[in-house]
Amino acid sequence: xxxxxxxxxxxxxxxxxxxxxxxxxxxxxxxxxxxxxxxxxxxxxxxxxxxxxxxxxxxxxxxxxxxxxxxxxxxxxxxxxxxxxxxxxxxxxxxxxxxxxxxxxxxxxxxxxxxxxxxxxxxxxxxxxxxxxxxxxxxxxxxxxxxxxxxxxxxxxxxxxxxxxxxxxxxxxxxxxxxxxxxxxxxxxxxxxxxxxxxxxxxxxxxxxxxxxxxxxxxxxxxxxxxxxxx
Amino acid sequence: xxxxxxxxxxxxxxxxxxxxxxxxxxxxxxxxxxxxxxxxxxxxxxxxxxxxxxxxxxxxxxxxxxxxxxxxxxxxxxxxxxxxxxxxxxxxxxxxxxxxxxxxxxxxxxxxxxxxxxxxxxxxxxxxxxxxxxxxxxxxxxxxxxxxxxxxxxxxxxxxxxxxxxxxxxxxxxxxxxxxxxxxxxxxxxxxxxxxxxxxxxxxxxxxxxxxxxxxxxxxxxxxxxxxxxxxxxxxxxxxxxxxxxxxxxxxxxxxxxxxxxxxxxxxxxxxxxxxxxxxxxxxxxxxxxxxxxxxxxxxxxxxxxxxxxxxxxxxxxxxxxxxxxxxxxxxxxxxxxxxxxxxxxxxxxxxxxxxxxxxxxxxxxxxxxxxxxxxxxxxxxxxxxxxxxxxxxxxxxxxxxxxxxxxxxxxxxxxxxxxxxxxxxxxxxxxxxxxxxxxxxxxxxxxxxxxxxxxxxxxxxxxxxxxxxxxxxxxxxxxxxxxxxxxxxxxxxxxxxxxxxxxxxxx
Numbered sequence: 001x002x003x004x005x006x007x008x009x010x011x012x013x014x015x016x017x018x019x020x021x022x023x024x025x026x027x028x029x030x031x032x033x034x035x036x037x038x039x040x041x042x043x044x045x046x047x048x049x050x051x052x053x054x055x056x057x058x059x060x061x062x063x064x065x066x067x068x069x070x071x072x073x074x075x076x077x078x079x080x081x082x083x084x085x086x087x088x089x090x091x092x093x094x095x096x097x098x099x100x101x102x103x104x105x106x107x108x109x110x111x112x113x114x115x116x117x118x119x120x121x122x123x124x125x126x127x128x129x130x131x132x133x134x135x136x137x138x139x140x141x142x143x144x145x146x147x148x149x150x151x152x153x154x155x156x157x158x159x160x161x162x163x164x165x166x167x168x169x170x171x172x173x174x175x176x177x178x179x180x181x182x183x184x185x186x187x188x189x190x191x192x193x194x195x196x197x198x199x200x201x202x203x204x205x206x207x208x209x210x211x212x213x214x215x216x217x218x219x220x221x222x223x224x225x226x227x228x229x230x231x
Numbered sequence: 232x233x234x235x236x237x238x239x240x241x242x243x244x245x246x247x248x249x250x251x252x253x254x255x256x257x258x259x260x261x262x263x264x265x266x267x268x269x270x271x272x273x274x275x276x277x278x279x280x281x282x283x284x285x286x287x288x289x290x291x292x293x294x295x296x297x298x299x300x301x302x303x304x305x306x307x308x309x310x311x312x313x314x315x316x317x318x319x320x321x322x323x324x325x326x327x328x329x330x331x332x333x334x335x336x337x338x339x340x341x342x343x344x345x346x347x348x349x350x351x352x353x354x355x356x357x358x359x360x361x362x363x364x365x366x367x368x369x370x371x372x373x374x375x376x377x378x379x380x381x382x383x384x385x386x387x388x389x390x391x392x393x394x395x396x397x398x399x400x401x402x403x404x405x406x407x408x409x410x411x412x413x414x415x416x417x418x419x420x421x422x423x424x425x426x427x428x429x430x431x432x433x434x435x436x437x438x439x440x441x442x443x444x445x446x447x448x449x450x451x452x453x454x455x456x457x458x459x460x461x462x463x464x465x466x467x468x469x470x471x472x473x474x475x476x477x478x479x480x481x482x483x484x485x486x487x488x489x490x491x492x493x494x495x496x497x498x499x500x501x502x503x504x505x506x507x508x509x510x511x512x513x514x515x516x517x518x519x520x521x522x523x524x525x526x527x528x529x530x531x532x533x534x535x536x537x538x539x540x541x542x543x544x545x546x547x548x549x550x551x552x553x554x555x556x557x558x559x560x561x562x563x564x565x566x567x568x569x570x571x572x573x574x575x576x577x578x579x580x581x582x583x584x585x586x587x588x589x590x591x592x593x594x595x596x597x598x599x600x601x602x603x604x605x606x607x608x609x610x611x612x613x614x615x616x617x618x619x620x621x622x623x624x625x626x627x628x629x630x631x632x633x634x635x636x637x638x639x640x641x642x643x644x645x646x647x648x649x650x651x652x653x654x655x656x657x658x659x660x661x662x663x664x665x666x667x668x669x670x671x672x673x674x675x676x677x678x679x680x681x682x683x684x685x686x687x688x689x690x691x692x693x694x695x696x697x698x699x700x701x702x703x704x705x706x707x708x709x710x711x712x713x714x715x716x717x718x719x720x721x722x723x724x725x726x727x728x729x730x731x732x733x734x735x736x737x738x739x
Contacts, residue, residue, distance in 0.1 A: 048672070049712050053646040053739025065558065079647035079737055083577035083589045086646060092558075092594055094565060095573045105565055112561040114554035170711040172679065181665075182682035183707040186738065 034163055034197070037117075037147035039138035041162035044169075047077050047123075047154040051170030051188040055205065056119065056149055057087060064116035066091040067109040071102045073123035074153050099126035103133055110140040110148055117147040125155050135161030157193070165194040174206055265289070279312065282435045290338075292331055294433050331433065332425040333371055336378035336397075341370075371425060372398030379421040385412065397425070442478060442535040444468035451490045451527030458487055458497070458522040458531070462515055465533040470508050479504025479541030485515055487522050488530045495522045499567050502595045503559040504539040510560055514567050562594045571595050583687050585648060585735065643682075643705055645715045645736030652733035655716065666704060669716065671734055676708035684718075699726050705738070713738035 096102035109118040141148040176184035187206040276283045282294035302308040316323040326337035412418040423429040444465040484498035497518035565574045571593040580590035658668040665681045683704035699720030707713045715736035
């Protein structure tokens, strides 16, 4: 994974800047994102794999508080959110007893436009999470302009009303310049397997130190190309 | 004090007092401020007794009948009162006596520090006998006549007549006294009140009642929506009263009184004071619908138990959603449905232990992050009880800790922390070296990269001496998953056997 990286800053739902590393490719890369905030669904490859958190937090805009809803099983299996590890600590955390309460809390949160995003973690495949429920979340998110992220831990992808569906797995991190034995920039494999208005694809991305930025390795599709093609 | 010893007394002229003691410092008297302080203290003194009266410019009268056992007897009560006032920096002179007038006299004029009288009078009906126990009259006798709170002319007359102490006054036949002092100078009346022959009830200082809207039904209502309908009608009335008093409600309770004498209560709390009818209605609607009529509701009352000052400017007719208020309303709605312990915000504590560092606190009590809004609010309670400092416990350690830099090589903290660190089996080359492989929940992880150790020592001021230190390692397995594991203790640190390994967090 060594050479050929371009850095892309993922701030909010749209990419902002673009840097180039010395050995970089010259392409403009952009994180695939819908034009306005909506519901995105993330499947964690393994319930005890926390890699999606970094991928997700890069897409959330800082400045406004965050609503993070965790179902009780999700907390037991893969831990509780730890604010000292997040870039901004302004969040409201909800521990929901079951999926129904979690979805209700997410919908309530989506009505409040003072939030930057609503993140909800659901364990498994509860019956209450069906197409109607996800469609309601998507509509609520689009109406209020608050991005919604539904994280599925240990779940299977069936019919859903989410506009973008990702599958995120951790990948071996980049080389650490200071200490070769230590983990370097964390990386993950993100696969967009269904999206409305853009073709699916697969990217290997890495975070930059200090802030959550995204980097795409060569071999992943050039994002600029996609947007050109679809437009 | 020194000036008083030399002869200055209350009521003398400043120049005279200065002549007696040149080092006297004159401070302007703040009569209104003192009066306000005494009124506030009267409200606060309700912690000891429900009947408190402000007595003159600098006194409080409490009716403690039947209350002493709560504080460990009379002596316990006196000690408690004295301690608490001293803690506030006020000197206090106390006395407990069977009658209010006697207590006043003893508090002000008793020179010796004898403890309180050892007998109390039980509260009996209007036909109570005058109390003439042993010791009571003896305690009152040596006090001067001014202790009876007579006006100065009467006192001067009595002194001229040679009646300088209460004891002397008690020896004089009542008829003579009644004939000589009549009307405004009724000495006999004062004496009777002091000795308990005449009752002297206390008029408690009127505590502001909590804002309340009540409604009585003509016929008992047994249908399930009775409470919801009553709520809809009571909310406008309550909001109007809150508006008049410039208050916002922080806790509301709807009480339904049933025909058989039982009571059903539904209550909600909000994170910032509010008097918006729609918001309050939405919060209480679900809980009100769950009130069970049983045999039927007879009357309803909607009370704002806990209120805070709310200016008109914060509450506009046009619904402009300002960010903070919208957030507070969201927190209220979530808390009402899910409970205050389910909705939390991080309150960073200064602690090295990762499980304490985030310091979760209920979002309803701490409306803003980092605990700034919670601890410095002025409270106005409708009911006089001692919950004054319960709701906002500010602690000295609620400051944001030095934020661990999330840069390379510096303190890394995981994005997820397990509530309970789970034991793992670790294979290592040397006991104090880096781990090579670990087994967690029956899955084997080969460690490809490792960083550490970061040593977190136990907080010796809080934990027992057998607590062991932790060496944290940030590890990455062959597939790229990153974990935060630690080894608890060192071999030979004297606090246990072989050190054990645990997993604490996951990195994202």
